[in-house]
Amino acid sequence: MSIHCAKCGIENPTGHKFCGECGAALARxxxxxxxxxxxxxxxxxxxxxxxxxxxxxxxxSTALSERLDPEDLRDLMRLYQQVCVxxxxxxxxxxxxxxxxxxxxxxxxxxxxxxDAARAVRAGLALIEAIRGARLPHPLHVRVGIHxxxxxxxEMGSGEYQEHRAIVGETPNLAARLQEQASPGSVVISSAxxxxxxxxxxxxxxxxxxxxxxxxxxxxxxxxREAEEQSRFEVAVKTGxxxxxxxxxxxxxxxxxxxxxRQGQGQIVLLSGEPGIGKSRLMQTLxxxxxxxxxxxxxxxxxxxxxNSAFYPIIDHLQRLLKFDRxxxxxxxxxxxxxxxxxxxxxxxxxxxxxxxxxxxPQPAGTSPLISSPQKQxxxxxxxxxxxxxxxGERAPICCVWEDLHWADPxxxxxxxxxxxxxxxxxLLLLLAFRPDFRPSWPPRxxxxxxxxxxxxxxxxxxxxxxMTGGRELPAQIMQEVVSKTDGVPLFVEELTRTVIxxxxxxxx
Numbered sequence: 001m002s003i004h005c006a007k008c009g010i011e012n013p014t015g016h017k018f019c020g021e022c023g024a025a026l027a028r029x030x031x032x033x034x035x036x037x038x039x040x041x042x043x044x045x046x047x048x049x050x051x052x053x054x055x056x057x058x059x060x061s062t063a064l065s066e067r068l069d070p071e072d073l074r075d076l077m078r079l080y081q082q083v084c085v086x087x088x089x090x091x092x093x094x095x096x097x098x099x100x101x102x103x104x105x106x107x108x109x110x111x112x113x114x115x116d117a118a119r120a121v122r123a124g125l126a127l128i129e130a131i132r133g134a135r136l137p138h139p140l141h142v143r144v145g146i147h148x149x150x151x152x153x154x155e156m157g158s159g160e161y162q163e164h165r166a167i168v169g170e171t172p173n174l175a176a177r178l179q180e181q182a183s184p185g186s187v188v189i190s191s192a193x194x195x196x197x198x199x200x201x202x203x204x205x206x207x208x209x210x211x212x213x214x215x216x217x218x219x220x221x222x223x224x225r226e227a228e229e230q231s232r233f234e235v236a237v238k239t240g241x242x243x244x245x246x247x248x249x250x251x252x253x254x255x256x257x258x259x260x261x262r263q264g265q266g267q268i269v270l271l272s273g274e275p276g277i278g279k280s281r282l283m284q285t286l287x288x289x290x291x292x293x294x295x296x297x298x299x300x301x302x303x304x305x306x307x308n309s310a311f312y313p314i315i316d317h318l319q320r321l322l323k324f325d326r327x328x329x330x331x332x333x334x335x336x337x338x339x340x341x342x343x344x345x346x347x348x349x350x351x352x353x354x355x356x357x358x359x360x361x362p363q364p365a366g367t368s369p370l371i372s373s374p375q376k377q378x379x380x381x382x383x384x385x386x387x388x389x390x391x392x393g394e395r396a397p398i399c400c401v402w403e404d405l406h407w408a409d410p411x412x413x414x415x416x417x418x419x420x421x422x423x424x425x426x427x428l429l430l431l432l433a434f435r436p437d438f439r440p441s442w443p444p445r446x447x448x449x450x451x452x453x454x455x456x457x458x459x460x461x462x463x464x465x466x467x468m469t470g471g472r473e474l475p476a477q478i479m480q481e482v483v484s485k486t487d488g489v490p491l492f493v494e495e496l497t498r499t500v501i502x503x504x505x506x507x508x509x
Contacts, residue, residue, distance in 0.1 A: 051108045051167060052120040052148040052193060053175040054093065056084055056127060058101040059141040059184045068138065076138055077101060083134050084142075087127040091119040091305060096165060104172060109153050110165060113304075114275060115232075117196035120146050121223055122305065124187040132185065145179030147171055147190040174218065177211035181220055191219035199235030200227055225326075230301060233280045242494055243467045246460035247282055250451060254286045257449060258429050262295075262397045266423035266447060270440060271433045273453035276491030279433040282453070283401050286431070290399040296392055298400045302407040310378075310411040311358060313402070314385060318359060334361045346387040354381045382415045390422060397427040406438035423447065455488030464490065468497045474506070 058064070058080065065073055081103065085095050088105045092113060097104040107123070108116035124144040131142050149171035156166035174190060182188040194203060202224040208217040229235045244251070257267040273279050287297045299317065306312035322336045334356060341352055353367045358381055363369060370377055392398060402408070402416065416432075423430055424447055432440070442448075456464070461483050465474060474482070478500060486492035500506065 047154060048150060048152055049109060049112075050148065051106055051151045051153065051171060052117045052146060052196075053151075053167070053172045054088070054105040054107065054120050054124060055145045055172070055175040055179045056103045056105070056124075056142055057179050059143060061101040064138065064140075072137065076136065076140070079134070079136060080131065080140055080142075083130045084127055087130050088123050090126065091123040093119065093123050094165070096167075102176075104175075106165075106167065109151075109167070115304075117146075117148050117193050118200050119305075120148075121187065121189060121193070121197050121201055122226065125223060125226060128185055128187060141184035143179055143182035143184055144187040145175045145177070145182060145189075146187065146193050147175040147178055148193040148196060149174065149190075170214075174211065174214060177214060178218075178220060181206070181209055181211070182222070187223040189221050189223060191221070194219075194221045199229055199232070199239065201225065202227055230303065231280075233284075237284060241281065241284075242464070244278075244281060244285055245464040245467065245490070246456045247278060247285075247453075250282055250453060251285060253449070253451060254282065254429075254431075255289075258286060258290060258399065260447075261399075261427060261429035262293075264425075264427050266426040266428045266430070268420065268423055268430045268432065268445065268448040270448065270450040271431060271453070272436055272438070272450070273433075274435060274489070276489045277453045277455065278490045279453060280403060281490070283403075283431050283433060287399050287401060290397070290429075293397075295397045295399050296395070298389070298392075298398060300400075300402045300412070302402070302404040302409075302412070304404075304407050307407050307409055310409055311381075311415070312409055313412050314415065315359060318355070330361050333359065334364060337361065338364065344388060344391055346384075346391050348384075350380060351384045354384055357381075378411060378414075382411075382418050385415060386418055386422060389419065389428075390426065393426045393428050397429075399429050399431070401431045401433070403433055405432050405434035405440075417442065420445075456490060456493065457488065458483055461486065461488065461493050464493050465497050468494065469501065474500065478506075 058077075064076075068076065080101075081098060084103050088095055091107070092111055094106045094110060095103065096106055105120075105123075107113075107120040113119060124146055127144060128142065131140055149169065151167040151169035151171050153165065153167045156163045156168070178188050178190060188206065189197070189203070203221040204224055206220040206222055209220045210217045227235075229238060254269060257269055261267045271279050271283065287299075291297050300313040301316055302313045303316075309315075318337075322333070322340055324333050324336065328336075337355060337359065338352055341348060341355070350370070352364050353370055354377065356362070356364055357370060357377070372380065389398070389400070405413075405416075408416070419430070420442060422428075434440075436452075462479065465479065465482060466472070473479075474497075482493065482496055482500070486496055
């Protein structure tokens with residue numbers, strides 16, 4: 001099936017968003033607002049909530065309107081909006097309004113995530129890159145401003161002018177003013193957003209700026225690039241972790257399974273728990289102990305942004321293993337892959353072209369094109385990856401970690417299932433971490449254990465707080481607040497305690 005472009009008449013395959021000839025939008029752009037995944041019931045009273053707001057605008061749109069015919073300008077603006085919507089909604093953002101050549105988007109409403117500020121910044125960078133690479137009839141430059149703050153969200157207006165998902169507060173105004181501070185093709189964020197994403201992005205401090213209509217100067221940061229660290233835990237590992245508290249029993253169980261794996265009795269541990277409960281910390285502690293004993297540590301990290309990207313955690317692992325750099329050309333990356341495979345002994349008839357294809361690299365010189373069906377090619381790729389892991393296991397015991405399995409794509413889960421069948425005969429401990437809403441489809445095995453992490457008790461929370469304060473006791477009332485508000489989740493205990501310490505409201509007597 002196909003669809004004809006209304007502008008140039010060229011026939012395009014169904015499902016394509018833009019014409020392959022002229023770049024015009026093929027699909028009708030939905031009218032604002034454009035929803036994310038959830039459609040919660042709205043209440044007219046409104047609700048207070050923290051929100052990250054993005055404002056995007058076209059640079060020099062007035063001059064553009066003078067040069068273009070109104071119909072051509074309309075087509076260009078709709079194509080620009082289509083690109084923006086695709087970038088924003090891919091990170092579960094909500095496009096609230098089109099304001100001429102500007103666009104207002106929310107992250108955290110109507111659907112909230114634990115990392116909405118990071119999603120907004122990633123969407124801003126993706127939007128800039130998408131505009132830069134889009135086949136537009138006329139080149140466009142955009143700038144993006146992002147701010148996180150308190151708003152009241154709910155219905156506004158009345159009758160046919162009623163707006164069901166409006167927000168009120170300083171936050172959207174500040175985001176719009178921040179956008180004005182950005183240079184063309186860049187993203188700027190406020191200090192409030194910066195503190196939520198610090199370590200996840202490389203940022204340049206632009207100093208304090210006086211913004212129109214804002215009484216107090218605001219610290220502004222320009223986002224330069226995404227960092228290698230993909231989660232707050234990875235940032236914490238780099239900057240320094242707090243002492244592990246209250247997990248002696250769980251760590252002892254993992255140590256027991258690791259000792260069995262080192263002796264050639266491969267083991268699998270399913271590690272489940274809610275966000276912030278300490279799954280990553282527990283696995284990181286065991287992994288460091290394993291490394292100190294001469295083991296190999298392999299880490300696969302699933303991502304909420306790539307649940308539909310086949311083999312994403314595996315591709316991410318290979319890029320880190322092969323030390324791919326952003327500045328590397330495809331040929332340099334291909335050379336790194338070929339060099340690493342040349343040191344392996346397992347049969348490699350098609351391995352190099354298969355993995356080159358997996359990593360989106362050009363076909364290696366001197367190899368035959370892959371002519372297998374997509375399904376057969378996927379099976380061969382999975383077999384080659386498993387053989388690589390198996391050979392590593394012959395050199396040293398392996399501690400293999402899968403982070404956030406609840407976000408794994410189907411192809412990665414198929415590979416993992418293939419690997420599970422090989423575990424008993426290997427020097428391998430396979431740690432699979434996921435949230436309680438993920439239901440593993442694998443049947444029980446004698447070499448498989450399931451460990452559900454509980455919340456910390458009051459005594460453990462107090463111990464954790466005292467270690468963070470260097471042994472100094474917090475006032476009893478504040479300690480009670482920490483216990484009640486964090487509900488035994490270690491991440492919350494750490495963040496609230498750090499907030500209290502850094503607030504300057506306490507002094508030592």
